[in-house]
Amino acid sequence: xxxxxxxxxMFARGPLFDFALxxxxxxxxxxxxxxxxxxxxxxxxxxxxxPVQQGIKTIFTRTLPRPGAIKAxxxxxxxxxxxxxxxxxxxxxxxxHIALIEELTGLSWPxxxxxxxxxxxxxxxxxxxxxxxxxxxDPVRRKLTTWVDYLxxxxxxxxxxxxYVAVNKLFGDPTFMMALHILSVDILMIVFPFTKLMHxxxxxxxxxxxxxxxGRKGAES
Amino acid sequence: xNATCERGVNALREQIxxxxxxxxxxxxxxxxxxxxxxxxxxxxxxxYTPIRKxxxxxxxxxxxxxxxxxxxxxxxxxNKITDEDFTDAERLVxxxxxxxxxxxxxxxxxxxxxxxxxKMREGMSAAGHAPVELIGAAKxxxxxxxxxxxxxxxxQAQVKHASAETGIEIEFDKPGVDYLVILSxxxxxxxxxxxxxxxxxxxxxxxxxxxSLEAFEATNxxxxxxxxxxxxxxxxxxxxxxxxxxxxxxxxPECGHAYQAMRWEGPNLIGREYDFEVVHIIELLDxxxxxxxxxxxxxxxxxxxxxxxxxxxxxxxxxxxPRRLLNMVAENFVETDDAGTMNWCxxxxxxxxxxxxxxxxxxxxxxxxxxxxxxxAPDKIVTMCAFCHxxxxxxxxxxxxxxxxxxxxxxxxxxxxxxx
Numbered sequence: 142x143x144x145x146x147x148x149x150x151m152f153a154r155g156p157l158f159d160f161a162l163x164x165x166x167x168x169x170x171x172x173x174x175x176x177x178x179x180x181x182x183x184x185x186x187x188x189x190x191x192p193v194q195q196g197i198k199t200i201f202t203r204t205l206p207r208p209g210a211i212k213a214x215x216x217x218x219x220x221x222x223x224x225x226x227x228x229x230x231x232x233x234x235x236x237x238h239i240a241l242i243e244e245l246t247g248l249s250w251p252x253x254x255x256x257x258x259x260x261x262x263x264x265x266x267x268x269x270x271x272x273x274x275x276x277x278x279d280p281v282r283r284k285l286t287t288w289v290d291y292l293x294x295x296x297x298x299x300x301x302x303x304x305y306v307a308v309n310k311l312f313g314d315p316t317f318m319m320a321l322h323i324l325s326v327d328i329l330m331i332v333f334p335f336t337k338l339m340h341x342x343x344x345x346x347x348x349x350x351x352x353x354x355x356g357r358k359g360a361e362s
Numbered sequence: 363x364n365a366t367c368e369r370g371v372n373a374l375r376e377q378i379x380x381x382x383x384x385x386x387x388x389x390x391x392x393x394x395x396x397x398x399x400x401x402x403x404x405x406x407x408x409x410y411t412p413i414r415k416x417x418x419x420x421x422x423x424x425x426x427x428x429x430x431x432x433x434x435x436x437x438x439x440x441n442k443i444t445d446e447d448f449t450d451a452e453r454l455v456x457x458x459x460x461x462x463x464x465x466x467x468x469x470x471x472x473x474x475x476x477x478x479x480x481k482m483r484e485g486m487s488a489a490g491h492a493p494v495e496l497i498g499a500a501k502x503x504x505x506x507x508x509x510x511x512x513x514x515x516x517x518q519a520q521v522k523h524a525s526a527e528t529g530i531e532i533e534f535d536k537p538g539v540d541y542l543v544i545l546s547x548x549x550x551x552x553x554x555x556x557x558x559x560x561x562x563x564x565x566x567x568x569x570x571x572x573x574s575l576e577a578f579e580a581t582n583x584x585x586x587x588x589x590x591x592x593x594x595x596x597x598x599x600x601x602x603x604x605x606x607x608x609x610x611x612x613x614x615p616e617c618g619h620a621y622q623a624m625r626w627e628g629p630n631l632i633g634r635e636y637d638f639e640v641v642h643i644i645e646l647l648d649x650x651x652x653x654x655x656x657x658x659x660x661x662x663x664x665x666x667x668x669x670x671x672x673x674x675x676x677x678x679x680x681x682x683x684p685r686r687l688l689n690m691v692a693e694n695f696v697e698t699d700d701a702g703t704m705n706w707c708x709x710x711x712x713x714x715x716x717x718x719x720x721x722x723x724x725x726x727x728x729x730x731x732x733x734x735x736x737x738x739a740p741d742k743i744v745t746m747c748a749f750c751h752x753x754x755x756x757x758x759x760x761x762x763x764x765x766x767x768x769x770x771x772x773x774x775x776x777x778x779x780x781x782x
Contacts, residue, residue, distance in 0.1 A: 171429055176383040179427065185629035187639065189679055203472050207704065210468060213397045221392070221470070276391075284408040285391040335430050340471055343387040348472030350381035358626060359679030361703045362467070 150320035153327060161327035162245075168334025169342055176346065190359035192352075199352025199362045200345050216275040217282070220268040227265025231258055231301060262305050269298040293336045299325035367445040370489025374422045377481035383427060385478065386420050388471035389413055395475055398464040400707050404726045412465035415454040416478040418447055418485065448489045455482050456493050457720035460727075461586075462672040462707035476677070483588020495716040496587040504595055508547040508579040517550050517578050524558035530565050532557070535607065536572035541646075542609040542638075543573050544580035544600055544624070546617035548748035556616065556748075559775030563647065566778060567655035571613070577603035580615050582623035586713035594631040597623060604638050611639045613646060616769050618673030618711055618747040625678070642674065643771055644746050648683035651690065658777040661693040664741035664766075668697065669731075669754060670705035671747030684746050684770055691777040692744075698734040706730050708745075710753035728757045735765065742766045744773055 184192075211218045232238060236252035243249040252258075273294055276282045303325050305311070307318035332338065355362035395412040396402045402410040424431040425440045434440050465475040486492055499509035506512045521532050541564075549556050564571055577599040584593025604612050614621045625640040641649075650656035668688055674680050681702055688695055700706060709727035714720045731754075735743065743765055745751050755767045 172387065175427065175429060176380050176387060179378060179380040179383050181379040181381055182630065185633065185635050186626050187629075187635065199472060203470060206470070207468055210394065210397070214394055217392055217394060279393065281393040281396040281402075281408045281411050282391065285393055285411060285414065287391075290391055337387075337390050340388040340390050343384050344471040346380070346384035347388040347469075350384055351466060351469075351472040351474045354381070354474055354477065355679075358677070360675075360677060361679075361681070362472075 144316070146314050146317040146320060150316055150323065153320050153323040157327045158323065161330040165330035165333050169339070172334050172339050173342060173346075176343065181350075184357060186357065188357045190356045192354070192356040195356025195362060196349040196351075196353030199355075200348045203348045203351070203362075216271050220271040220275070223268035224265050224272060227261040227268060228297070228301065230261035231265060231304065234258065259305065259309075262301050266298055266301050266305075269294060269301070289336055293332065293338055296325070296329050296332060297338070300329060364445055366488075366490045367443065367448065370448055370485045370491070371422060371443055373488035374419050374482070374485035375426065377419065377484055378423050378427055381474065382419065382478060382481065383423060385471075385473040385475075386423050389473060390471065392470060395465040395469055395473075398468040399458075400460070400462065400464070400709060400727045400730055401458040401723060404729050405723070409454065410458045412459070412475045412479075413473070415451070415459055416475060416482050418443060418451055419478055419482050422485075445489070448486060448491045451482070451486060452491050452493070453719075455479060455486050456496075456713060456717060458723055459712060460672065460707045460709065460714050461677075461712035463677045464672075464704065464706075467676065467704065480585075480588065483586075484590060485588075487588045492587045492589075493713065493717040493719065495718060496583055496713050499583045499716060500587055500589065500592050503579070503581075503583055504592060508550070509581055509583050510547040510551055513547060513550050513579065514575060517545070517573070517575070520550055520554040520557055521573065524554065524561055528558045528561050528565075530558075530561040532561055532573065534573055534575050535603075537607055539570040539572045539607070540610045541569060541571040542600075542604045542607060542612045543571050543615070544612060544620070545573070545578055545615050546581045546620055546748045547579060548581075548617065548752050549615060550578075552752060553748050553769060553772075555772050556769055559769075559772045560643070562775045562778055563650070563656060563771070566657075567650045569646075569650070569655075572607065572609075574603040574607065576606075580617055580620035580624060582620060583713075585619050585623045585627060590631060593623060593627065597628040597631050600624065601628070601632060601636060604636070609638055611641050611646075612636075614640055614642045616643055616746045616748050616751075616771060618671040618678075618749060621678050622673050642678070642680055644674070644680055644683050644687065647771065647774055648686055651687060656774065657779045658690050658774065659779045660777055661691055662742070662773070662777070663693050665694045665696060665739070666692040666742045666744055667735070667738050667740040668695070668701065669708060669743050669745040669750055670702060671745060671750045672705070672707050672711055674746055675705060676703050680746075684744075687770060687774055688744060691773055696738050696740065698738050700734070706734065708750040708753040709757065711749065715749060715753055725757070725760070728753075728761070731757070732761055732763070735763065740765060742768055744768050744770050746770045 206218050234253045235258045239252050276286045303322035307322045352362040399412050421441050425435050459479050461476050463476040502511050503509040525532050582593055582596045614624045621642050629635055709724050714724050751767050758765050
């Protein structure tokens with residue numbers, strides 16, 4: 142029996158997946174450690190507020206935009222929410238994904254039904270395309286965006302698109318589409334530590350520092 | 363790379379710490395900081411997007427503090443910084459930023475971009491790219507006693523005048539008092555009424571205080587220019603005077619960056635805690651109010667609005683205090699849109715006001731404030747920073763708007779109860 146699609150699938154979920162996971166875990170660890178080892182100088186000013194508490198609080202509160210922000214940047218903010226929420230529902234609440242995570246870590250949780258998974262996926266893809274559009278069209282974002290930013294956004298959408306196609310057997314050979322899906326995840330994991338995808342981990346540090354700096358002064362954050 | 367450029371890059375290197383690394387690692391180039399910036403708002407020019415202003419610092423971080431960047435640099439693919447890069451950054455780092463801090467409040471990943479501008483300026487000044495006016499002010503202040511030149515005669519004359527007017531004796535360098543008052547050059551030169559106002563309030567409240575002829579100037583151009591050595595030298599003057607006199611507290615005046623310099627950066631500049639506390643004049647007045655030592659009678663019937671100085675509210679945490687005080691003396695106090703923590707800058711803080719090259723940008727930026735004032739249509743604008751006061755007064759005049767501007771301390775003194 143010689144099925145190249147099956148071989149590709151086995152490669153994508155076998156050795157390549159292991160390699161990608163290694164790059165992802167080691168890379169993220171290195172990136173986080175190389176930030177933390179820089180440390181910061183002791184602050185000798187007498188604190189007015191509570192820096193640690195406010196730092197922790199800001200990790201959560203900064204999730205919400207300031208009043209008026211949505212009106213000024215609807216695509217970025219609404220698109221950002223829908224993309225992130227949709228992505229994580231599809232990633233973390235799809236039963237086969239949970240089974241894989243359980244296999245890797247022993248941790249497991251209940252999943253949700255196909256309707257929720259599929260509508261989340263579709264919404265996340267639409268939101269991602271809208272984010273691509275605003276990056277390309279809006280002068281501020283266009284000037285900020287590098288080719289890596291476009292690449293990363295496209296690479297983040299590929300697992301959603303290929304997953305949807307593979308699960309629904311929309312077109313192509315299902316085994317091949319599944320192989321593509323897992324390949325796209327492998328690639329995403331490999332580029333992760335070298336790109337702005339790192340924000341998924343470092344945002345908590347950045348928000349903490351911002352909150353603690355403001356908190357020391359008794360100022361809002 | 364020439365010697366001054368190398369100095370600039372070295373200074374940027376020294377500024378990189380875990381917060382900076384976490385900020386740059388987290389930025390997803392969403393561009394949401396642009397709308398928070400008064401200079402972007404009023405010009406719609408994408409170059410003024412706040413995060414772009416700290417690009418040089420980001421490059422130093424990427425080249426030298428990330429594994430991937432170091433590998434790239436070793437392979438000769440690093441993005442070398444040139445003197446031209448510093449030149450290009452001047453208008454972004456000094457002219458189009460008042461370090462107002464709004465961008466740091468809206469960044470969804472929590473980047474404190476304003477802090478990074480402060481850090482960028484250390485590199486810019488080390489590389490010889492600070493605005494000439496700020497360099498001049500730094501020279502005048504380090505050689506003399508104020509960024510405006512020698513103000514020792516002026517302060518003595520103003521104190522004498524305040525004493526004569528209030529009938530309250532004000533002694534220089536008086537040992538054994540609780541508080542040391544320091545002032546901003548702007549107050550001494552333009553708004554000296556604040557001295558008499560404090561004298562009256564403190565007398566009623568039983569606060570003992572003095573002014574030191576060795577260190578009466580509170581402003582610190584080192585903070586604005588981005589030069590730790592200058593900033594440290596100027597803070598040290600006040601610290602030495604305060605510790606020599608043995609005061610319990612130093613009163614930071616109605617001046618935005620002076621509060622940052624004295625209260626928050628100062629101990630870190632000198633590398634130790636002070637032997638005294640620093641309190642902002644408005645914090646102190648609010649405390650006296652709470653203790654029942656600041657009593658007023660009567661109220662101003664004018665329509666009054668309040669302008670929050672960025673460094674005192676958003677970057678300083680003093681938000682409710684001025685409002686509690688103002689409500690004691692204002693019958694018709696109306697807030698502008700975005701008042702409080704998200705207030706818009708007067709347009710001339712962070713050294714922009716002194717920077718001639720930035721005059722057009724400053725005028726453009728003021729238009730936002732202008733629209734907010736027009737919406738409220740106040741008779742009077744009260745603030746708690748002499749430089750905001752100065753900026754607003756001039757900008758209102760330039761824009762043919764007939765609105766009075768007043769300092770809060772002065773206003774509180776005006777309504778102080780008469781009976782003893």
